[in-house]
Amino acid sequence: MLKTITTKANITRKYKYNKYGLPLALAVLVIFHAVGFWGLLFSGEPAYFQNLTPMNLLLTNALLFAFHRSWNRAFILFAILVFAVGYFSEVVGVHTGLLFGDYTYGQALGLKVWEVPVLIGLNWLMLVYVTGHISNYSNWHWIAKAILGAGLMVLLDYFIEPVAMRFDFWSWSQSDIPLSNYVGWFIVAFILQLYFQKAAFIKRNRLALFVYFVQLLFFVSICLLM
Template identity: 75%
Template structure:
């Protein structure tokens, strides 16, 4: 697949407006999450906005990967592996209680395969990719970057978990979020962060940091309202 930015450079009109792409994408990202936050907390019809969760997740990923450069075989393999590892770790978790604890998915995240929403694999990919980019902003050795990326994923999950239970994303047996969830998340995330660091893929995406930040603020906001 050709480099989108290289193609734009050869198109005078498109190149002229390319500088507005990032601000516009961030604006769209913020607006959609702000509307989602208002809908879930203040609209009086949270169930309607819960049904829009898959669309929001797909939009976020579309914006994120529209800014990715060099869609080569290495990146496609990376995306496929992270999607698969994330998805099948959840399948294992749902059916056995291993890795994360005993939980089950609700209807809010859309179509399921083996009782796990397909979008969960995409969510893992988005989180590994964005936190990997953030950790690369540091000058740490790659091993410490991988650990930092995993910590950032667990940090986000800490705020997601109570919100997920409240809005039918997933629910925990007995209603309590076990420590094993965060431990399991860390080790699966660490494995994928190591892959991110070692994979020969392009690792400069201008919107990746914004995606993580908006997601974090969104779930902190919902968490604070529970």
């Protein structure tokens, strides 16, 4: 009898988590991005809010991966490799000008190793993961899904770039964003999207879609008002 009551209580708690977890996470996500939006554009102290960017990125990832359902070996390997490929592609880009063009990172993204913020690897992981989930809403062939996912990443980057230059995320040597940046982004993103499609872990994260569109709205809005 006691075991039955305990089981029912656990089921009730799980139901409440499933019912309220997503709205609560989405509310936190929206509030933090709204505060960042106001801080960068209207607070009069944008430098203070620039320094909060690493915390915002870490919070977004914590919320996102709290909804991940399959922490198996395949997912852990996927996370490590995507982080590493994203990070080292930026290291190559910064030091050689290959892949993306001639650019340097500022201070807004926190601790740098080899002149690249460590959190850039986490940003690559987050973007590959959420755009991969969005592409899976289609019934396309897995290669077509990878193309869609890479395209969604480039679309977001298109709106990130002007904001990044304005608020010391990174800067381009000629002050203009080269076409090579978007071509390089697409190529690296496409390779990682292919990996996402074939990796053997559960791909049903309820927050992934919202993370992408909150970020897209955030950067589009800033671009329009800068």
